[in-house]
Amino acid sequence: MQKTVLAKPARRGRGPSSAKTAATREALTAAGLAAFLENGFSGTRMSDVAERAGVAKGTAYLHFEDKAALFTEVLRVFVRDAAGSRAIGRPHPGETTHAFLRRTLLPVVRDVQANDRFRVLYLVIAEGPRFPELAEIYRAVAIDPVLRLVRIYAKRAERRGELCPDTISRLPVLLIAPVILGAVWNNLFGRDDPLDVAAMLESYLLLVFGAPD
Amino acid sequence: MQKTVLAKPARRGRGPSSAKTAATREALTAAGLAAFLENGFSGTRMSDVAERAGVAKGTAYLHFEDKAALFTEVLRVFVRDAAGSRAIGRPHPGETTHAFLRRTLLPVVRDVQANDRFRVLYLVIAEGPRFPELAEIYRAVAIDPVLRLVRIYAKRAERRGELCPDTISRLPVLLIAPVILGAVWNNLFGRDDPLDVAAMLESYLLLVFGAPD
DNA sequence: CACCATAATGACCTTCTGGTCATTTTTAGT
DNA sequence: ACTAAAAATGACCAGAAGGTCATTATGGTG
Incomplete structure (x- = not known):
């Protein structure tokens, strides 16, 4: 049902593990929250979110199943933290x-x-x-x-x-x-x-x- | 800015004047209200509204400039009446x-x-x-x-x-x-x-x- | 009954945007 | 340096939905 981070399962490979991935995700959630607050769910375009986060649109879909997943994830995290x-x-x-x-x-x-x-x-x-x-x-x-x-x-x-x-x-x-x-x-x-x-x-x-x- | 009814200016012509036009408009506002209440603004399709009202989509645009006009009109009328x-x-x-x-x-x-x-x-x-x-x-x-x-x-x-x-x-x-x-x-x-x-x-x-x- | 102004239609066009994926870039291990 | 795994890209696709308009239906009027 959820995708969340797919990274947890062991860093066995060669490629970039880096904290950068997490940073990208952070940027996306922050951008998503800002965008949704400003324009609501249907008024927010994924390309906007990506742009705000400084990444390409496709990258957003690497971290979140779809727009609804981004929305709920962002708010859930925010609420839990708050x-x-x-x-x-x-x-x-x-x-x-x-x-x-x-x-x-x-x-x-x-x-x-x-x-x-x-x-x-x-x-x-x-x-x-x-x-x-x-x-x-x-x-x-x-x-x-x-x-x-x-x-x-x-x-x-x-x-x-x-x-x-x-x-x-x-x-x-x-x-x-x-x-x-x-x-x-x-x-x-x-x-x-x-x-x-x-x-x-x-x-x-x-x-x-x-x-x- | 608004279109509302374009009919008021004298019934000078031949064609169907009938109260039917008004009835169509009524049907559209009623259908619009129901649809908007159910699915919100962006969740409502004009084709849905038309279907609920029992008319073709184009007919809706005969009575309302666009979707936003329908929305505001419907609510304004409702609020004033209520x-x-x-x-x-x-x-x-x-x-x-x-x-x-x-x-x-x-x-x-x-x-x-x-x-x-x-x-x-x-x-x-x-x-x-x-x-x-x-x-x-x-x-x-x-x-x-x-x-x-x-x-x-x-x-x-x-x-x-x-x-x-x-x-x-x-x-x-x-x-x-x-x-x-x-x-x-x-x-x-x-x-x-x-x-x-x-x-x-x-x-x-x-x-x-x-x-x- | 014929005429025609107006209402109504629905196929069509256009734009927009969510979502995909072959390709490229980045980074860590050897 | 070399390589391969993973991250990132952005051109592209598909479908949905807002909006248009040539055409057809309707029904007063003379």
């Missing part, structure tokens, strides 16, 4: 859940926005129906873990009377709603009316948890 | 804003979901960057009016101490976040994990306004 930044930590003793979430979530969101990773989210949203496995992977790797954490801390907050019971713990998606909204909005209207997703999330937390005091 | 259901009414005397919103918003959302109009929203979201004018129209016709209303009633609620001040009135988008989320979620994961958008909005209102009593 998921590494999952170290959220735990609430300090005595810290309210609201304060904890502000302290941990906001920097993450700011970082995601600063590094344009919301555009990747948007790409998955826009192309998801045409690449169901990809959407599934994204969900399993990036969304569900977040929802699990949200549920845990929502329960904690409800237990401590900091949060309206049985809402977020039952529908953890509600907490990430503003983030999704921000990703979508900025990709549609961001040029004229950019939305500061972190600031919006901050307001949202205030709204949900009430004013701290 | 925007007619804007009769939200006003709060009863003494009614809390929370109760008012529940009473008026939930049926609308339920109706939208029942009639698959969220799929149209999703289509605009997914294709928006490739059709900026369309996104702009959608925003002007469907989103901004809602946001204006939200702001008005948020202010009212804040004045009456029903709502955390300076959040939703400053960021009215926050109130529609769950709706956008629902539209996106259901189009990505709806087959396996459908989300009841109205129910989610209900929970959301509860969360935002607090338990009624």
